[in-house]
Amino acid sequence: MDLLSVEKLSKQYRKKNKQNGFALRDISFQIPAGYICGYVGRNGAGKTTTLNAIMHLIRMDSGKIRINGVSFEEDPVRYRQQIGYVGDSSYFPKNFTLKDIREILADFYPSFEPDQFDSLVSRWELPGSQKIKNYSRGMKVKLMFASVLSRSTRILILDEATNGLDPMMRNELLSMLQEYVEDGSRSILFSTHNMEDLQGIADYIFFIEEGRKVFFEPKDELLEEYLLIKGGSDDLTPDFSGQLIGLQKNEFGFSALYPVSETVIPPAGVLSEKPTVDEIIMYMLRQMRKTV
Amino acid sequence: MTLLKLLKIDIKKAGWNLILLVTIPLIGLAILLDKDQGGITNILVTMYCLFGGIVVAVIPFAAENAEEAGFLEMLPVKPGLSVIVHFIFSALCIFISGGLGILVRLAVTAAGTSLSPLCPEGMNLLSIYFTAFGAALLFTAIDCFLLTIFRYNTLQILQIIRILPAFIFFFGGSALVQNMETTSVAFRLLNESGILVFIICAAAYAALAAISRVIALRLGR
Numbered sequence: 001m002d003l004l005s006v007e008k009l010s011k012q013y014r015k016k017n018k019q020n021g022f023a024l025r026d027i028s029f030q031i032p033a034g035y036i037c038g039y040v041g042r043n044g045a046g047k048t049t050t051l052n053a054i055m056h057l058i059r060m061d062s063g064k065i066r067i068n069g070v071s072f073e074e075d076p077v078r079y080r081q082q083i084g085y086v087g088d089s090s091y092f093p094k095n096f097t098l099k100d101i102r103e104i105l106a107d108f109y110p111s112f113e114p115d116q117f118d119s120l121v122s123r124w125e126l127p128g129s130q131k132i133k134n135y136s137r138g139m140k141v142k143l144m145f146a147s148v149l150s151r152s153t154r155i156l157i158l159d160e161a162t163n164g165l166d167p168m169m170r171n172e173l174l175s176m177l178q179e180y181v182e183d184g185s186r187s188i189l190f191s192t193h194n195m196e197d198l199q200g201i202a203d204y205i206f207f208i209e210e211g212r213k214v215f216f217e218p219k220d221e222l223l224e225e226y227l228l229i230k231g232g233s234d235d236l237t238p239d240f241s242g243q244l245i246g247l248q249k250n251e252f253g254f255s256a257l258y259p260v261s262e263t264v265i266p267p268a269g270v271l272s273e274k275p276t277v278d279e280i281i282m283y284m285l286r287q288m289r290k291t292v
Numbered sequence: 293m294t295l296l297k298l299l300k301i302d303i304k305k306a307g308w309n310l311i312l313l314v315t316i317p318l319i320g321l322a323i324l325l326d327k328d329q330g331g332i333t334n335i336l337v338t339m340y341c342l343f344g345g346i347v348v349a350v351i352p353f354a355a356e357n358a359e360e361a362g363f364l365e366m367l368p369v370k371p372g373l374s375v376i377v378h379f380i381f382s383a384l385c386i387f388i389s390g391g392l393g394i395l396v397r398l399a400v401t402a403a404g405t406s407l408s409p410l411c412p413e414g415m416n417l418l419s420i421y422f423t424a425f426g427a428a429l430l431f432t433a434i435d436c437f438l439l440t441i442f443r444y445n446t447l448q449i450l451q452i453i454r455i456l457p458a459f460i461f462f463f464g465g466s467a468l469v470q471n472m473e474t475t476s477v478a479f480r481l482l483n484e485s486g487i488l489v490f491i492i493c494a495a496a497y498a499a500l501a502a503i504s505r506v507i508a509l510r511l512g513r
Contacts, residue, residue, distance in 0.1 A: 077370065093363065
């Protein structure tokens with residue numbers, strides 16, 4: 001069974017100041033247990049809206065979401081207990097202290113482990129009696145992680161959660177995230193602009209643009225589907241250039257994404273290499289802008 | 293049990309503001325001792341204490357902005373329960389602030405300190421207290437209701453919504469009490485039907501709590 005199942009999620013925001021309201025349209029995907037899904041897209045594409053919908057912090061116009069087979073409408077308490085959420089900005093009341101957060105976690109989450117929480121807090125040197133509003137950005141993110149990793153959850157939802165962390169902390173967290181899914185019963189939905197994070201740990205990639213799904217695929221298959229090719233201007237025959245994605249020309253030649261499944265073989269002088277995830281996305285975005 | 297846990301959170305959110313529930317009655321008593329103008333002063337001081345109660349009562353609604361509400365909104369509780377607990381906290385603030393005001397006044401009277409009567413001649417003190425508490429509950433409910441609807445608006449709008457009902461209650465109520473004709477309908481209502489007024493206001497409080505819960509669920513973000 002899929003651990004997270006999202007079906008035809010749609011949300012229309014009202015128009016403001018003569019601008020068209022933003023819309024999320026028919027977003028569907030499933031994450032099996034034991035996997036990490038990277039959720040990527042430009043600023044304003046709809047990533048946070050999708051995650052807020054899964055968290056039930058906003059009302060959707062239509063769609064169904066299930067976590068471990070449970071929907072929010074059926075059992076809101078169990079639904080929320082299964083989720084651990086970390087955002088890029090602190091969601092704690094600013095006048096609370098770490099001790100207040102610890103107490104609330106113990107009150108509301110039966111699976112909360114105070115020793116695990118204390119261990120993480122101590123390891124990351126978070127001050128116990130200082131108000132959260134006086135924490136640095138990195139400390140707030142660490143506190144959010146401490147609060148979700150010290151209780152039993154089935155899915156972690158991370159919204160730009162590694163932003164602002166130093167490289168050592170980021171590496172440590174990425175290792176912890178991999179350990180989190182190792183037992184095969186838990187999953188992670190990870191929205192980030194940092195493609196290096198996803199390249200290393202993601203199993204699936206969901207790419208969203210203007211509120212619509214562009215693709216949702218296993219990362220390894222995605223990387224096998226394309227080649228990044230570079231060549232001289234003379235290599236751009238009409239047949240060949242028609243198959244390229246995100247073609248970018250300059251005075252020295254061109255670069256583009258080439259779908260491996262295409263029948264026209266690239267000319268002999270063209271260089272090809274395996275693209276990274278962010279290169280695939282970048283060229284696709286370029287292609288979309290051309291077709292608009 | 294979940295109700296009590298959520299109430300604990302509201303008390304934490306109120307923080308040092310809870311001291312106002314004690315300090316305002318003491319300030320009221322100081323006014324009474326200093327500027328005692330007969331039984332009307334005692335009623336005005338009680339209203340002043342209730343005014344303080346209204347100001348503190350709406351803190352759980354006003355203390356959150358969109359980002360900081362996240363942790364508490366994500367808690368695994370039935371949707372809308374936190375709104376009901378906010379209303380319970382608010383009602384407790386009203387009763388504590390008003391009750392403390394009355395207790396302090398009675399304690400001083402019992403100690404033999406020379407003070408004017410508790411109310412002007414011809415007025416029914418118990419009825420007046422019931423009316424005052426009922427009105428305070430009603431204004432608090434209106435305040436909480438408006439803060440539920442406009443919760444994620446700008447800080448300036450929230451500040452106005454937070455303070456305005458309390459000021460209307462205190463200054464409007466004071467003007468009414470001081471300028472009322474003893475033959476008027478308002479006087480008879482205040483003097484004779486206080487319990488009925490309280491019951492109606494309490495029912496309105498409960499109704500607005502239920503409506504606010506529904507609105508909070510529907511609004512989402």
